[in-house]
Amino acid sequence: MLCGLEIAHEQGLTGHSDADVATHAVIDALLGAAGMGDIGTLFPDTDPAFAGVSSLALLRDVVARLAAAGWLVGNVDLVIVAERPKLAPYRAQMAALLAAALGVADDAVGVKATTTEGMGFEGRGEGISASAVCLLERA
Numbered sequence: 001m002l003c004g005l006e007i008a009h010e011q012g013l014t015g016h017s018d019a020d021v022a023t024h025a026v027i028d029a030l031l032g033a034a035g036m037g038d039i040g041t042l043f044p045d046t047d048p049a050f051a052g053v054s055s056l057a058l059l060r061d062v063v064a065r066l067a068a069a070g071w072l073v074g075n076v077d078l079v080i081v082a083e084r085p086k087l088a089p090y091r092a093q094m095a096a097l098l099a100a101a102l103g104v105a106d107d108a109v110g111v112k113a114t115t116t117e118g119m120g121f122e123g124r125g126e127g128i129s130a131s132a133v134c135l136l137e138r139a
């Protein structure tokens with residue numbers, strides 16, 4: 001699961017929720033920009049209520065919390081680091097799913113994918129990492 005999109009691959013990601021590392025990076029960027037903690041604080045992996053939960057549902061919850069605190073999402077830029085699967089064919093759909101959950105236009109969300117050319121845990125195919133930045137505006 002990446003950006004709410006199930007992508008077929010021989011190895012899946014493991015996590016307490018749906019293990020959507022890309023959406024988790026977006027959530028942490030938003031929470032950090034607003035000074036509202038992080039995903040582990042709001043949705044701890046020790047709470048059975050979040051077992052298997054959709055990360056897009058968590059993202060929608062965060063957007064609502066931001067709005068209640070007087071913030072609007074301006075834009076989000078996301079980079080996913082994975083040797084495989086190749087993500088280029090899915091980028092537009094992933095951006096659209098994130099945009100819908102964020103309540104912004106599709107062109108306010110950038111999704112990029114890169115590899116490490118075989119280096120590190122991503123390059124060995126042992127996992128995927130992601131980082132995101134965002135712009136928040138006062139409502």
